[in-house]
Amino acid sequence: MNKKEMYRYLDEISDVLTEASDKIWDYAETAFEEFKSVALLKDIMKRYCFRVEEKSGGIDTAFCAAKGESGPVVGILAEYDALSGLSQKAGASERSEAAPGGNGHGCGHNIFAGGSIGAAIAVAKYMEANSLPGVVKLFGCPGEEGGSGKAFMAREGVFKGLDVSFAWHPMSVNAILDMSALANYQVLYKFKGIASHAAAAPHRGRSALDAVELMNVGVNFLREHVIQEARIHYAITNSGGFSPNVVQPLAEVLYLIRAPKTPQVDEIYKRINKIAQGAAMMTETELEIQFVKACANIVPNKTLSKVMHDNLIEQDLPKYSPEELEFAAKIAGTVLPSESDLLRFMPFNASDARKCAKLLEGKSMCDIVLPFFENAPDALLPASSDVGDVSWNVPTAQVVTSCYAMGTPEHSWQLVSQGRTSLAHKGMMLAAKVMAGTAVDVMEKPDVIKRASDELASRLNGDSYRCAIPLDVKPRPISRL
Numbered sequence: 001m002n003k004k005e006m007y008r009y010l011d012e013i014s015d016v017l018t019e020a021s022d023k024i025w026d027y028a029e030t031a032f033e034e035f036k037s038v039a040l041l042k043d044i045m046k047r048y049c050f051r052v053e054e055k056s057g058g059i060d061t062a063f064c065a066a067k068g069e070s071g072p073v074v075g076i077l078a079e080y081d082a083l084s085g086l087s088q089k090a091g092a093s094e095r096s097e098a099a100p101g102g103n104g105h106g107c108g109h110n111i112f113a114g115g116s117i118g119a120a121i122a123v124a125k126y127m128e129a130n131s132l133p134g135v136v137k138l139f140g141c142p143g144e145e146g147g148s149g150k151a152f153m154a155r156e157g158v159f160k161g162l163d164v165s166f167a168w169h170p171m172s173v174n175a176i177l178d179m180s181a182l183a184n185y186q187v188l189y190k191f192k193g194i195a196s197h198a199a200a201a202p203h204r205g206r207s208a209l210d211a212v213e214l215m216n217v218g219v220n221f222l223r224e225h226v227i228q229e230a231r232i233h234y235a236i237t238n239s240g241g242f243s244p245n246v247v248q249p250l251a252e253v254l255y256l257i258r259a260p261k262t263p264q265v266d267e268i269y270k271r272i273n274k275i276a277q278g279a280a281m282m283t284e285t286e287l288e289i290q291f292v293k294a295c296a297n298i299v300p301n302k303t304l305s306k307v308m309h310d311n312l313i314e315q316d317l318p319k320y321s322p323e324e325l326e327f328a329a330k331i332a333g334t335v336l337p338s339e340s341d342l343l344r345f346m347p348f349n350a351s352d353a354r355k356c357a358k359l360l361e362g363k364s365m366c367d368i369v370l371p372f373f374e375n376a377p378d379a380l381l382p383a384s385s386d387v388g389d390v391s392w393n394v395p396t397a398q399v400v401t402s403c404y405a406m407g408t409p410e411h412s413w414q415l416v417s418q419g420r421t422s423l424a425h426k427g428m429m430l431a432a433k434v435m436a437g438t439a440v441d442v443m444e445k446p447d448v449i450k451r452a453s454d455e456l457a458s459r460l461n462g463d464s465y466r467c468a469i470p471l472d473v474k475p476r477p478i479s480r481l
């Protein structure tokens with residue numbers, strides 16, 4: 001079997017991947033509760049004769065499916081969790097909830113799963129057909145959104161023994177994601193006060209909601225005095241009930257603290273803790289700080305990214321029908337105008353950026369591959385991914401493919417709507433081929449593994465992976481925060 005034949009094989013099994021992706025879209029299960037999605041994926045991997053390890057790293061909705069014996073060990077990462085509150089009808093070009101208040105695949109992790117299992121199955125087929133020694137491992141990674149499932153898995157050593165790993169992400173352009181991303185901590189601050197009649201006995205109450213508000217004000221003043229790249233967000237997850245005539249006895253706020261490196265996140269976290277303690281003192285409430293999760297920054301790997309880019313440019317890119325382009329244009333008309341987020345952060349110089357923008361001008365779907373700059377300094381994507389924790393342990397490369405109309409924001413109803421359409425399916429197949437092609441290249445060229453691993457060692461410069469999540473912290477579904 002040659003690589004072209006492997007891609008044809010992927011086309012032959014595209015129904016299996018599309019169906020899996022669509023079903024996971026329908027299930028729309030959020031972090032660490034992806035039970036139906038995981039059952040479906042494990043079932044498919046077993047059907048293709050993979051050995052399935054259940055509950056990898058002790059997490060109920062994680063798994064690892066492996067095929068092959070000795071030789072290079074290649075990991076392929078799959079995600080499958082949805083986001084809360086983003087329920088949306090598939091294929092609609094206007095906001096229309098499918099289930100009121102329900103969840104939705106606002107980050108396209110349903111296609112992520114379909115593309116990744118496809119890549120693993122194709123690599124196994126190629127290995128078998130060519131008697132190529134090696135092991136391919138498909139990692140079922142739960143709870144990427146707000147859960148950092150891979151960080152918990154990495155803490156338990158799940159990714160040990162891999163030579164390289166690959167991942168992808170659905171997006172609105174075709175490119176290699178040769179970039180770093182922000183490390184983060186997610187922390188829940190719980191305040192406990194004293195309930196009382198807000199009019200008759202306000203002096204006998206101590207308001208937990210006041211504490212949350214004062215904490216947030218304090219942190220909003222802190223923003224001026226942290227490094228430029230830091231990002232701090234919060235959601236009030238418990239405002240103390242719906243009764244303004246009660247002094248709220250309990251209130252909670254969930255913080256997400258991001259910065260380029262974990263020690264920088266840690267420094268800001270400690271300052272935020274002081275603000276929370278101050279708010280508790282001001283209001284005479286009790287404070288409890290619960291660490292929820294963390295993820296590491298991504299360590300890019302140019303050696304692997306280059307091999308992946310070579311595999312991306314040798315693919316026939318998807319062609320779109322007039323109906324598909326019309327739908328994409330309608331979707332594009334519903335989002336606020338902006339350059340593609342990825343374009344903004346690619347390591348372009350100004351003239352390359354202008355050239356790319358020109359090439360994409362007026363297109364509703366991206367049908368080109370963005371250039372790869374081998375010698376450019378690392379770019380930083382102002383987002384986070386728990387792929388970061390994998391990338392500290394093993395050389396990792398990621399591809400993004402065009403699955404959505406240009407300019408579609410992540411975590412939006414527009415993205416959910418497109419995630420169960422032929423646009424997404426086409427991008428998924430492209431990603432599966434690029435990952436499979438890259439994986440077999442690496443398995444056949446041990447020098448690439450050596451160079452990629454030397455690059456990782458040199459980037460870490462003597463540092464090594466330490467999971468930032470304390471050992472006693474377990475993965476928590478968002479419904480149980």
Ligand SMILES: [Zn+2]
Binds near residue numbers: 107108144169
């Ligand atoms: Zn995502």
